[in-house]
Amino acid sequence: MNKFPHLLHGADYYPEQWLGRPDILRRDVGLMQEAGIDCVSLGVFAWSSLEPEEGVYTFDWMAQVIDSLYRAGIHVILATPSGARPAWLARKYPEVLRVSGSLQRAAFGGRQNHCYTSPVYREKTRRIDFELAKRFGGHPAVILWHVSNEFGGECFCPLCRAAFREWLKRKYGSLEKLNAEWYTSFWSHRYTDWDQIDPPLKTGETRVHAQTLDWKRFVTDQTLDFYREEVKTIRSTAPGVPVTTNMIGLKSNLNYCKFRDSVDVVAWDSYPLWHQGSEEDIRTAQKTAFAHDVMRSIKREPFLLMESTPGTVNWSEVSRLKRPGMHMLSSLQAVAHGSNSVQYFQWRQSRGGCEKFHSAVVDQSGESGTRIFRDVQAVGKRLAALDRAGLGETEVRPETAVLFDWENRWALRDAQGPRRIGMHYEETVRSFHRAFWELGVPADVVDMETSLDRYKLVVAPMLYLCRAGIQKKLRHFTEAGGTLLGTYWSGVVNENDLCFLGAVPAGMTDLFGIRREEIDALYDGQFNRMLVNGKLPLKPEYRVSELCELDRCEGASPLAEYGEDFYRGYPALTVHSCGKGRAYYLAARAEYAFVKDFVSYLVQQAGVRRSVNAELPHGVTANRRAGARKNFIFVQNFNPSTVKIALNAPYRDAESGSAFEKELPLAGYEVKILEETHTG
Amino acid sequence: MNKFPHLLHGADYYPEQWLGRPDILRRDVGLMQEAGIDCVSLGVFAWSSLEPEEGVYTFDWMAQVIDSLYRAGIHVILATPSGARPAWLARKYPEVLRVSGSLQRAAFGGRQNHCYTSPVYREKTRRIDFELAKRFGGHPAVILWHVSNEFGGECFCPLCRAAFREWLKRKYGSLEKLNAEWYTSFWSHRYTDWDQIDPPLKTGETRVHAQTLDWKRFVTDQTLDFYREEVKTIRSTAPGVPVTTNMIGLKSNLNYCKFRDSVDVVAWDSYPLWHQGSEEDIRTAQKTAFAHDVMRSIKREPFLLMESTPGTVNWSEVSRLKRPGMHMLSSLQAVAHGSNSVQYFQWRQSRGGCEKFHSAVVDQSGESGTRIFRDVQAVGKRLAALDRAGLGETEVRPETAVLFDWENRWALRDAQGPRRIGMHYEETVRSFHRAFWELGVPADVVDMETSLDRYKLVVAPMLYLCRAGIQKKLRHFTEAGGTLLGTYWSGVVNENDLCFLGAVPAGMTDLFGIRREEIDALYDGQFNRMLVNGKLPLKPEYRVSELCELDRCEGASPLAEYGEDFYRGYPALTVHSCGKGRAYYLAARAEYAFVKDFVSYLVQQAGVRRSVNAELPHGVTANRRAGARKNFIFVQNFNPSTVKIALNAPYRDAESGSAFEKELPLAGYEVKILEETHTG
């Protein structure tokens, strides 16, 4: 299943910063070998070194670097340089620079900030991509193309505004349809000419939700279009090498799911901030696990950790040193969630620029004896051993999924009401994912377009915006025997944020057997109580807050009710049989203790298998990568101190071969990898 | 005294959002009757439906709606559509869009944001107003014109800047006079040509107080001028129907008192945010009471509650559901303070746009069985009964006034010193008003231009900016036997924020018999003590903070002195006889306990009558609407729980006829209306 010759261990490499120091370039290769680096990303941001003047290409330095790396057994991930433009390009063709939402053209500077519509920028990019692919595309060192860098942001220039109008014409066909979906009868916004339409400009209209949503979709589509043009140049010039781009997880403004079919492998840059405090480490681990699962679930295949820091980042508030053990743990966490690589930003620390205090494998001292260098060496060795043991032949195959949709996320963030100080969609989704993490249950995190066929249990919180077909898909899933958990504030609007008329949750009143009457929003610090009735083996009472729906049962059975306020006695949790399955509906945002207890109950009811047959202590999780012959179970301890895990079955250490009968000990920040051989 | 055929119960109605759903439009009329709605506002923001292309008027849909409403006995308040312009208008004539203080022209979007100077916008507005008036002005359904919507904001475009210069020429006559009043010798700002003068631009000069004040005055005047042009078109085309515009209370940047003679009735939109907490409910009730009194005092006549929410608003941080009882209480609070209507925004919830989660009488389910619908029905029934009982023949007639001046408010907000973290003018005024509220004493809240003749007691806090004649007016009031309370930081600047030279409080040292030497500003958390001497039946000691004036008595008698710091022993409260009256002067910002105790003392001394003969429990107030034959007393309980009021006299329930001898019980959030028949 690994699309590459081996599990990759590598780093971003910027030889163009050291062209005046051939001694350092020479020393780099030896140090890479010493560190166990077998793969580097080359050419990210190198445009001004590759094309110092318009049309003048200076590739020889790169050729020498690639050759010298290849001779040393180091592979190359070759980047196109479009992530940052040279100064001459910006000066000569200002159209390549972005225009802000207040219609100001940017000056030269920064990176990842070109206009994605500009024909000039596309042409200049096409030219240099073509030249690069021609020169290096067939080099045996090159195992992957890395297109541009961390796409993101938006541009409001006249070209982008015109492109947006064309996009709208394609989507809606007629102004009549657009006026209806954008609900322009509100505030006299009806358009009578396509040219009257603008993106959500800061100085114009930012509160027409359908318009804002469409703009976000357009930005993703236009960025994807730019990416695809680059891919086209590469594939037509140098076919046969896989292509990707490095993503940035949940911080992105793009809907990465749209890239699903255009990347050969998902690659992303993960930068957890460890050691903000020991309890925060566990939160950070859970957030990072969630991000890995989100990124893996785009294609539901192994992915690449394209960037991570070997030590600290410099852009965080505080650059806390990684404690001994954390570098290994953090690196293998990615692998446990499905990564077939551990790559770093960057190989050698820069002397200048705003990232000069970002850690690198080799720091400004230039020596190999540093703690970071040794940490990196250790990861290299362990990866190589796991590769030999067959880890590359495995993948993560969850039986559960959490539904997390980027368009729904956009819509909920933009929503004006019922709780403008925080609808907390992402936090809510993550609280369910956290329960799976604590139980050691692998989970996918999928959008509304993904098929649910392979799951036993699906948690679908806050389905506010229902993309076409999702209600049907959930019904089919449940009828076929699945266990479904939905929540308050579902079935509210259609794809264009236009409210459904009639009974709500729209299209799902039959599925859940309930109907929403009202929804109460609570201030921070205000609470209600959820009283669980005898039908569930949970605690008698939990706290709810933020959003409390007032539902009435129309077929469903109540499992819990509110304990306070004028809606005391209204159902707070219900269950409804639907075909062979069951649909649960949670009416209010519940405290995490409930989430954990209830998810645990659902896992058991749905017959979902946990990664390891044991109760996991606080701060510990386990992930399974399954293969044809055997499974690898990564047991990770995010506590700074030693824990012991009481086992319900014996396990063997995949690396050392040691056997654990009743107890598995883990030192602080330790990760152990267990082996599960298929019997029969 | 009611200018309309009945107490109005109505809502904003936007049939233009449902033109594609004739079934819904048909159903609306029946639902309105079911809800007891007898009046709707029509046409607010309907411009793009009324004039979809320049000069093409499509009024038939509106004609049908008006006819059908009229047939069902429902009156119409007809709006001019100038509150939001169509897209075609903005595209073709960009001058109608506002320019910000940093000189950026807005893009199309939003509402209530046109340039009020633009000749094009005035002409386009005139045209459609004329057409509307011609077509509908004589329709028997139409009982009131509603001009535009919630005027506000400011525009810095070249047209407005030129108009500002003309306004200044009219005000000052010569540059010499302007230079003197604006004190341009400071920082070399002397103007030698009118064209050198700009409004307070963000990128220019925002700290010349006289300039900023004049700009705010100009903005009010220019907005008023725009409004008057609309009124002129309507009145000349369709005479005989009263005209108003809907105001927004204290949030406005306009001095609404300037509209006094140009509106036939004051109408305003009141949106209190209930249920932030039970103690906060009482604060909210007091703030809302203050706002009602401010708005009523513009004309000192009954007003209209033009908008209110039947449930929640969507633009607040948290959309908390109205608890049972609160809708009735909140609606009748307006009536108690002098409103002859309860109108809602809006009749039917929108499907899209940024207000789609704002409550409406009919929500997106389209049903009449909802809690909100039933709450609205109940208000309708009660209003109708009160109307029959003669409430429309009564009005609020206070014997006390609090002086609150919009220009003084502007000046104090802009002031650089002595306490830039908060002069708290409005809070101070409200603390005195709160004391009246808690005592059940009706109070007007008037500006410096209003006559004080009808009052026994006037509280005039922080008369920082003295508009011409106010000192004389206060002296006449006192000499004629009135009781006056003034405070620290009075008599500081003239109308243009130019300091008075010589003794301060300027023009009032004789009135109060004191003279200010210095003023100490305190940090938050710093306090002094006010020690009350034996002449007053108050507590021996209160806390003061924020601003402590160091005065010396020149004729006044001290009633309290400071207890701490180097000005210990200086007078903190004084009294001075002046003609037949008394002028009290409070030297420091006192804690609320003092305000309550002292106002209570003054009410007694001045012989001011309270609304109900009883001590009111915490969170309860009473308002009297007085008529020729009888008075109605609204006793309102803003506590969630039951209270009992010990009565000093018997009362009869105005609705049920029940008699209360010694005790009046009120359930949580209940309002009871007592009747007082004139004997003799």
Added chain:
Amino acid sequence: MNKFPHLLHGADYYPEQWLGRPDILRRDVGLMQEAGIDCVSLGVFAWSSLEPEEGVYTFDWMAQVIDSLYRAGIHVILATPSGARPAWLARKYPEVLRVSGSLQRAAFGGRQNHCYTSPVYREKTRRIDFELAKRFGGHPAVILWHVSNEFGGECFCPLCRAAFREWLKRKYGSLEKLNAEWYTSFWSHRYTDWDQIDPPLKTGETRVHAQTLDWKRFVTDQTLDFYREEVKTIRSTAPGVPVTTNMIGLKSNLNYCKFRDSVDVVAWDSYPLWHQGSEEDIRTAQKTAFAHDVMRSIKREPFLLMESTPGTVNWSEVSRLKRPGMHMLSSLQAVAHGSNSVQYFQWRQSRGGCEKFHSAVVDQSGESGTRIFRDVQAVGKRLAALDRAGLGETEVRPETAVLFDWENRWALRDAQGPRRIGMHYEETVRSFHRAFWELGVPADVVDMETSLDRYKLVVAPMLYLCRAGIQKKLRHFTEAGGTLLGTYWSGVVNENDLCFLGAVPAGMTDLFGIRREEIDALYDGQFNRMLVNGKLPLKPEYRVSELCELDRCEGASPLAEYGEDFYRGYPALTVHSCGKGRAYYLAARAEYAFVKDFVSYLVQQAGVRRSVNAELPHGVTANRRAGARKNFIFVQNFNPSTVKIALNAPYRDAESGSAFEKELPLAGYEVKILEETHTG
């Protein structure tokens, strides 16, 4: 050493604000004499009164004022008016107005905000300066020129951008050199034409540290160049009178050290905010003492307190009245630190403008009986007496210095890592200065360009950016017998913020005998412990936080080590012998208790003399001004209450002649001045 005929006691005087009130102008002279004012600053911001139309000069009013002052024995500091331009100038020549970092041209308004490059502004300034110098330069009243006012800020207009490019050409000579130092290979920023380079525009590149540093240097240089042009006009027209400009201490964006050779005397405006709380008063006193020392150390000569408030300022959050005693204390604090003047802003309170609530010697009442007026009188009397006693013949001569470099300050503020929530350079420097203040040890605060020859002890914290030669200078200082204290995060980058390669602290590993391996940044609220070993007479343990360096000793001896975390046992404080001196290195930010104890130890070890032979109570300090015949010791009590100081030697009061044998009593906010006669 005093360059002026006497210790100056004066105020800013704006007769142009009162030209319409000759009665007031007449009264002013008498009031000045009554107040003991012997010197006024004239003409600041008077341009529009001096040149009301282009080329038309109206100087007669000023001539009359100067004559009348001179007749009354009052000297004049004559300002050039370039601090604020007339409206006609801004309207006719918009190029004189600044352009912001987002490239928006300012509108007319404010002050101290002209473009310092504009040829027009320079020419207009030259013309009026010439006329002023011609008319008044030889007047015997004029004892000092005051050029412009509080220079500061920056301008991004095309003229400034072009000048910046020229400045860069002069600095770097070639683009190749600039590209190397700015490290433009990072993010493809390589420049191939000078015209591609911009300042750090908000919409462009603000994170290239070398570029930002160069821009700040350019801004200082260009401002200085503007100042020098004014000086040239004055000196060539009216030679013989000293010239200065008024600075604003540490709030400035300019590196004032660059003005060292261009001002004849350092003058600055000091505005401490007293009475935020009694403990805060001591902090304020220490901060103010630091600022006085910084300003004095620019030239290491007596300076002028050019502005201070006689009462409150109006621009602070809260205008707290000065408590009795504080005005004298605050004024003499400046004198104690080396000022030969006490000057006020301003003489007479303005009637309008944004500073109308700033205190003045004469307030809007126009009377002389006010508390402030009497406070000012008292300072005048005391200054005159001290002048007669010979204070003008003394100066401050410290044996210690704290190194505080403006360029290092810029670089640390701009740094992205390792602790973006606060590197706290200035706070760290001030904590060492505070220890000297508490010990009563006079200290200079010098930049990296200043010679260290005259000191016994130098504290040099956080030498992050090493300007050329500083490492050598520190080594020579130490080898020659000096005691040096350096700290963590030193020797990191060169003058252009480019990291040193190899061992760090670069160029100082031999000096300190240590080498840095890593640096750990801590979140707020996280701590480590520093365990002191037996070699030092300090407490056994102190707390460290924020930044903890992991060093290894290469020659140094550890004096303390870390007590926690994975770097427990690493050295936290070391000492290294170097020639005849000793170099201490502190590896972590230590709590103030350590700073105080350790500085106290170093003072003793280095044989540094304290101002007074006594232990000083909390909140009390002492400064010595030394003369040929005798020394004056200013003992200042910043507590509101009385303290008694136990003396180790007898002293005589310099003013009253009283003797203090064992105990020196000081009332709250009192300052006593002791005399020390040289024996021998």
